[in-house]
Amino acid sequence: MMKTLTPDERIAQLMVAAAYSNRGPEHQQEMLKLIQEHKVGGLIFFQGGPGREASLTNEYQAASKVPLIIAMDAEWGLGMRLDSTISYPYQMTLGAIQDNNLLYEMGTEVARQARRAGIHVNFAPVVDVNNNPNNPVINYRSFGENKKNVAQKGIAYMKGMQDHGVLTTAKHFPGHGDTGTDSHYALPQISHPRERLDTLELYPFRELINAGIGGIMVAHLNIPALDTSRVPSTLSKNIITSLLKKELKFEGLTVTDAMNMKGVTAGNEPGVVDRNALVAGNDVLEFTENIPLAIAEIRKAVKQGLITQQEIDNRCRKMLAVKQWVGLNRYRPVQIARIAEELNTPQAKLLSRKLTEASLTVLNNERNLMPLQALDTLRIAAVSFGTDKATPFQQTLSLYTDVKYFTVSKDATTAQLDELRTQLAKYNLVIGAVHDDGIRPTNRLTLSAQVQEFVSVLAAKPNVIMAVFKNPYVLDKLKDIELADGLVVTYQDNVNAQELAAQLIFGGISANGRMPVSVGTKYMAGYGLDVQGGIRFKYTLPEDAGMRSDILFGRIDSLVAQALNAKAIPGCEVFVAKDKKVVMYKAYGYQDYSDTVKVKRTDLYDLASVTKVSTGLPALMKLYDEKKYTLDNTLADYLPKFKGSNKADLPLKDILTHQARFQPWIAFWKNTLRKNGSYRWHTIKGDSSKNYPIKLKQNMYLHHKYPDKIVKAIRKSPLLKEKKYVYSDFFFILAPRVVESMIKEDFYPYIQRNFYAPLGATTVTYNPFQKFPKSRIVPTEHDFAFRHEPIHGRVHDEGAVMMGGISGHAGLFANANDLAKLMQMYLNMGEYGGKRYISAETLKEFSRTQFPELNNRRALGFDKPNLEYAGENNNTAKGASADSFGHTGFTGTFVWMDPQTGLVYIFLSNRVNPTRDNTRLYRLNTRTKIQQVMYDALIKSPL
Template sequence: MKIKPAVVVILAAVFFNLQLNAQDTTLVQPEFLQYQNSKWVDSVMEALTPKERIAQLIMVAAYSNRGEKHKKEILELIKEQKIGGLIFFQGDPKSQVELMNDYQQAAEVPLLGAIDAEWGLGMRLDNTLSFPYQMALGAIRDDSLIYKMGQEVARQVKRTGLHMNFAPVVDVNNNPNNPVINYRSFGEDKNNVAEKGIAYMKGMQEAGILTTAKHFPGHGDTDTDSHLALPQINHPFERLDSLEMYPFKKLIEAGIGGVMVAHLNIPALDSTGVPSTLSKAIITGILKERLGFKGLIVTDAMNMKGVTKGNEAGVVDKMAVLAGNDLLEFTEDVPKAIAEVRKAISQGVISQAEIDKRCRKILAVKQWVGLNNYKPVPARNILKQLNTPEAITLQRKLVEASLTVLKNESSLLPLKKLDTLKIASVSIGAEKRTKFQKSLGLYTDVKHFQLKADAKASEINEIKEALKKYNLTILGIHDDSKYPRNTMKFSEAVQDFISELSVENNTVISFFKNPYALNKIKNIEQAPALIETYQDSEITEDLAAQLIFGGIDANGRLSVSVGKKFKAGEGLDVKGGIRFKYSTPEDAGMDSKILYGQVDSLMNQAINAKAIPGGQIFVARDGKVVLYKAYGLHRYSDTVKVERTDLYDLASVTKISSALPALMKLYDEGKFSLEAGIDDYLPDFKNSNKADIPFRQILTHQARFKPWIPYWKNTLRKNGSYKWNTFKKDSSARFPVKVADDMWLHRNYKKKIFKAIKKSPLEEEAKYKYSGLAFYLLPSIVEEITGKDFRKYIYENFYDKLGATTLTYRPSEKFPDERIVPTESDFLFRHRPIQGNVHDEGAIMMGGISANAGLFANANDLAKLMQMYLNRGVYGGERFIEASTLNEFSRTQFPENGNHRAIGFDKPYLEYKGEDSNTAKDVSKDSFGHTGFTGIYAWVDPQENLLYLFLSNRVLPTRENTRLYKLNTRTKIQQVLYDAIVE
């Protein structure tokens, strides 16, 4: 027997009512319901006509980027039709606030303002933050982060003068081809969707914003976009009830304020074929009666083809009201909609009392969000107040927590033993160096390639050939779409290239696309290391690079299944924290307003005073880089800006960056003793006045050594010309030491320097007096102990392993001059401006290789060495120096003698001397570091786990420029760091 459609509806209703008694009746009711019969609501109801009460159910679309004509149209609807609310779409925050204030002023009853801010205001408004899409949030294991996101989104929505967010999406996306939900869903696991939805909802609602779970009864399993047509879902009731509707039930139980109904044709719930938005069986029968929802029921946009096709504007709105909706979103014909509802009342299809009940519900919402005490919202400083450092930090934390490692064979990630790796990166789908590649380059030397999405075979073959030189390839697979679609625009040849590299045992892949797209690339699941980031943005690219090198952890879990390759819930934990995390001050317990504002001010002051032409500042706390910035110019007279990658002459910071780490390592190995003297390692010093003076005294500068010797003056005749056996204009076997392009020093002059040191007299009293003499000898001592070339030894044992590729002697051999910041214009010795060679005369006469001076670096690479010290000898997952050794070398050795110095390291003065001190007043006594003559400052403080670097070329154009010292710029900036610490 054929059952008529009407009978099916009746039978379904009976079944739903039978099931009603089985429902959990311990629902948390929406908070706004308490105001339905409040004095304010009563007073407003009394003032509204029956027609105006209908108008309160209507919310129209408003834009802040459509000019005066659109504004006039909205004002007419407010004044003439008395509509209840506005939903804002495209525009900018300032214009939106100003418009909303104008609209509220024109309204007799305050307007309810809403927005679609599923991933934050960035979904609709320019210059605002976008948090990760919900598919990425679904990968996060810590729901408290999503709760915090809800609070922050609510704060921003309120700041723009609005009261309601049409979020969260709690559709279970179990159809990879879903064109409209997809990345907007928390994923395919109903429990995960529900948990994430509740966390997001509670965060928003507890911050005073009404939320709506959407799109009821579940829009996840469709391959049709309801904006364009009416999707049909053919699952039986049991499946819909246990899966699609599950998250909605849970959010209703948890007290969500609103539910948005989708435009869907679901025969198992309503066999008449009407869209669910217009279905009384679904809205009243299921949502209200069976699920017991008493909150605000909102339609999906009433301009979408899924509901408008075959239905007249205005008439369709009346149908939505009759089905049980409380609020009509995006009504296209307001007068017609009101007229149609009034007609339905007059025909007895719906009662005025029912309309009044829904009107009261909307007014109750308005009171709950504070509209009973409405005040205009200020537009001033809105962008600054929206895009706060705290919000940006939360945005980064959410992305970080979502990163999902799907493959990590042999614990390849994070990368270790950088000295064994020759790394290339290929950004696929990019035409210029990507943020991903720039961030990779922060950790070590990486050769970068780009490959267009439609690259030709010849271009691919060229990269294949180039990659043969490298033993590790990092692939970044990028997305050129604003939204992470489940499509693949790469040519077949490019996809084949990815497939080929995936089966190599030296490939790391970071997939900056929708996870469903993984299923479109053959063999990608075979990659030794595979990271899913869910979307492509500067933040995901930056953090994926940090994950690869161990700057951050990874513990995300895949939110959807990817064909037969991966299942939802898969993911591997990767422990990071072994190298720098490049983050925000707030992530490290510091105030970015204090830090950035005051450091910038002090640097600009120094530059304007011509104390320095420019510089680099690097600050890290708890291993998190909170400030890494370049300022000013290379020279006062040019326009070449300082870049973060530029190299500076480190001057005396070389003392703690070259031979000192080597000596500490040799001390660990029992090959170097602090109680031994120079003569124990350099026999020529046996009969000198420096024999038997222990290195403990030498390296703390109380060995009675003279401060310095002007070696270069000994090369001159009385008339100012060079002695015949010192310099020649061309190199030769006898004159192999380059001092300048046309200055080559005699091969034996190093012996003369050593002889001068050996014969130099001693000071009378053994007290602190800074001396650089012994540091000329230390490279030879290291070579004597190890039997290895000094440079090779420190590169192999320290710099290469640290990934500190710019920390180097003789930088001109590796880097172009335009990357090396110039120092002094030397008109005494070399008679030329100095760039690319060490400034110190003695060091350049040692061939540029000394422990007194000679090292160059950018701030980022010097910081790796300093962080290793701060970590008590560990960095990158490797131990370089024993902690006990660093403790010994970094402590003050002879305080009883008035000497504040440690072994090799400088320390704070024993008593703070105000502006005459070598550190800021809040620096701890445990801190240590060094300064450099060229304007360098390198310091670490174990008590605050704080690292600070100041790189400059204050000696340009002359060393007589002492303004940097007079301004105390370096220590003033150091104090700012302590002032900025908030926890």
């Protein structure tokens, strides 16, 4: 290829022109002219989009005599320049990470994306040591102020890229970190002596050269200690040829910083400045303003003897060698199809979260406040400063327990702040968040003086956690921020940072980040506290738990769409967790078929028979732990009225496994009706009173003794002749009374105090209409037989509503996320959130099949998979292990836990809306088909 190039074309190979994919045909023609007429060596793409950039790349490559090197400033990934692509954390954020292997992973992934987009050279990493908090151009783009940390992370990032086919360029030589001037607008001066430059600024460049960096970018700096002529370093033969190439023995590609920056163009004519940069020793000129003029000036320089043709040829040959190294000798056009999808893979997105998670830095954690414990003792307020709407940070906090939101705009008035101060007095824990409204995390505060003062006063109060979603240098501008009992810094403000910081506070994830820079005298570089998480749910992507997003979301979305289209359900919630990692939590459809109110993840569903394993059963397991009964005890031991009945001697073990010969159910509500369908006058009244306190609906009240009549009906009911598995509601209707006989207190407060409140399961409740607006409660059946109205806010089951809404067989409501906390506790064999609720031995006993020899699959209270797989009619997915357990509910609910795979699955729906006669959900087998998708989505380990 070298032999085919004219002298001018060899000069042109050393120039990289600026290209954009967000500009019109005029720019496109301009680029084609540079390529076809002047034979430039490459292009650096700036703003645009991946599909447009790839299409233009193909067009430009087709027009070029020599394949073009395609470069990009992609310090934090393609998202730095291209829309619809991933932006990884800034380098200062990465500087907080302790595991440099993660930076190698990032380099590998950035290289994959770059090559997929047709990009061969990344002008990264930045290895400037940022030891000037007021640096306006490097700052958050630096790994920090510790030269060794900067070098190690630069090497890891570089190797990840170069090992995977992308040439990297360390910048900005010989070190742009200690300046308060932006070289885009003026020429910064670095006044340090040579000894200081050798030991600090030059250190990372030496290390990266020794590690095999392919390129180095030279900055526009005035450094008298290295060149007394005070010319910009880009034009200095002393700095480029003598220092970089000879003394440091760098033989790779030396590239200028952009030649349109004022730091180099001020006082230098176009073309001449490019000539001087090449004469100084640079191999490649980036962003030359006038390429034809630059070629002409360089040609003159050869004639004048300022540079030899041999030197030009050597640099051209080096450029061609780079092109060969990146594979341009085997050039293939970029494939446009699916480029956006293939750039934004789940693995690529997960890596961004992993990097952010690893960077989170805890600076204060008084009394081990984080992760939060004893949620039932906390009244939590979350205050976000610098925003006027609820944030992802606040919304994620609410996944763990009830949290009240407050927002404070950056210019909040005195009256607004006074009102907030009054409101916060009601809470015993405040979580504050300082947000950044800028595009980049600069070291400035935009909060008004009085808002800053409010933040300072708040931070100094006890039981306050502050999360700072800003550049760490801002900590020095926030008075008394260091007094906060808990202090977390995330370095930048985005959805990942907000969600993960909230998860850290509640123990969903751990933290071990370290400050990459010092903040005045408050915190030194390298400081940070470890916080151990993993005690509660982590909300993440499927790949983080060893599952495939495409299978999980694609197939579940399809199955739910099928159910919605068939009108098997109006809507639903689907929740999937693996190994305490929530990989899917999604709401679908509408609350009913009127298509007006969309289901939200926070909506409460009637759990129906899932109540059995969510109320009476946890109480019974806890009491079993406390040796309040044995499984050989009988019903009469706890309910004296059952003495002398046909059920007096039935052991609890038989009862809990549904083989005690109980009838399946009784339609208790029918006994309230006369033959003509009207209500019996002594049973139901239109007004409440002392004798009629149980509200069934508006203007419909049940006699206070009717629950006793239900118990009496159960006591008097005949037993089935054969002892075998027959599912029955009877015992769980009685369960609250059985439990109360052992605890000497009311059933529901006991369950609430011992389970739901400490779990943070704040939506798990009976009679939700008493606590939540109807808009958050999903309606069930249109009851034309008993209550004669659509059921909304009260339990669907007639027997449960006649027990006052509180029963052990039905009546419980919840959203999927809160119910999952209880189910995860079961899967953890009795532990969740750092608290043990039930012993592992008890949970293992209650969740195992008790009587397989009697062809009874049931555990104690829990359901189990069929003993033999029954195909489409099986009660669980084929993939569910024999150790798995759970329960289903009449309203279309399903919960299941599998200890072998660590899976928790919850499906909540209201298939009984508008009528229980709608059995399409069963016929479609939607719930178990979705369950099987979870197993299909598991990433199988290679043999």
